[in-house]
Amino acid sequence: MSLLSPDAFLDRLRDVGARRYHDRHPFHQRLHSGRCTRGEVQAWALNRYAYQAAIPRKDATLIARLDDPALRRAWRQRLVDHDGGADGEGGIERWLRLCESLGFARADVVAFRGVLPATRFAVGAYVEFVRERPLLEAVASSLTELFSPQVIKTRVAGMLAHYDFVSAESLSYFTARPEQASRDVESALAYVTAHATTPADQEAVVAALEFKCDVLWAMLDALDHAYGEPGQIPPGAFEPES
Numbered sequence: 001m002s003l004l005s006p007d008a009f010l011d012r013l014r015d016v017g018a019r020r021y022h023d024r025h026p027f028h029q030r031l032h033s034g035r036c037t038r039g040e041v042q043a044w045a046l047n048r049y050a051y052q053a054a055i056p057r058k059d060a061t062l063i064a065r066l067d068d069p070a071l072r073r074a075w076r077q078r079l080v081d082h083d084g085g086a087d088g089e090g091g092i093e094r095w096l097r098l099c100e101s102l103g104f105a106r107a108d109v110v111a112f113r114g115v116l117p118a119t120r121f122a123v124g125a126y127v128e129f130v131r132e133r134p135l136l137e138a139v140a141s142s143l144t145e146l147f148s149p150q151v152i153k154t155r156v157a158g159m160l161a162h163y164d165f166v167s168a169e170s171l172s173y174f175t176a177r178p179e180q181a182s183r184d185v186e187s188a189l190a191y192v193t194a195h196a197t198t199p200a201d202q203e204a205v206v207a208a209l210e211f212k213c214d215v216l217w218a219m220l221d222a223l224d225h226a227y228g229e230p231g232q233i234p235p236g237a238f239e240p241e242s
């Protein structure tokens, strides 16, 4: 393989998203189109809290590995986005409010009570990947956010149209995300483009992006398996009432 031009490289990354991003997953498609039960929407929110809670830990891990103050400065905005500047602010807080609006007690969500085993494993694998793999791959694994703004818009519109138990207020986590994701991707993509200087580097970036798509896909596989058919909820996991 020869070195791809920046444009061709970006096309290659976009192609990974077109084939493997989580919007293609059957559970996601059911979620958007109103074919999930209330219990499945609850399970989705509860399990995704585990992902949300891990994101700032993985970003702090990444910051600890960076030598460049400018990049650390850009990256630390991610911590502020999720943790907020004070109590009651930030993305994690907003996700907790979504879970509360769906009937969960905050203390249960924060304690990860009822989260699926496979969710824990997938989220743990992402944090470990960012801690252990070469920095180029660690940065590249965040590039799924190239694809999230459009998906978030479709998801929010679909959920508002189909479920009377969610509202613009309860889904307010997503209001800020498309803009934040576009900003995050800009610095991550600039880093990756500057540092992937050989064909092998470029392949490693593609593999990191595929790995991250697998993390998101595995989380939805777990939900689909546990809640899509009766009798498959793992011991200890959330049991919907209906």
Ligand SMILES: O=C(O)c1cc(C(=O)O)c2c(n1)C(=O)C(=O)c1cc(C(=O)O)[nH]c1-2
Residues within 6 Å of the ligand: 055, 141, 142, 143, 144, 145, 148, 151, 152, 177, 216
């Ligand atoms: O709603 C989504 O589809 C979606 C996807 C992703 C992603 O692609 O990993 C993230 C988010 N949301 C998100 O809200 C978020 O904060 C986030 C951080 C990251 C990351 O890898 O650093 N991905 C995502």
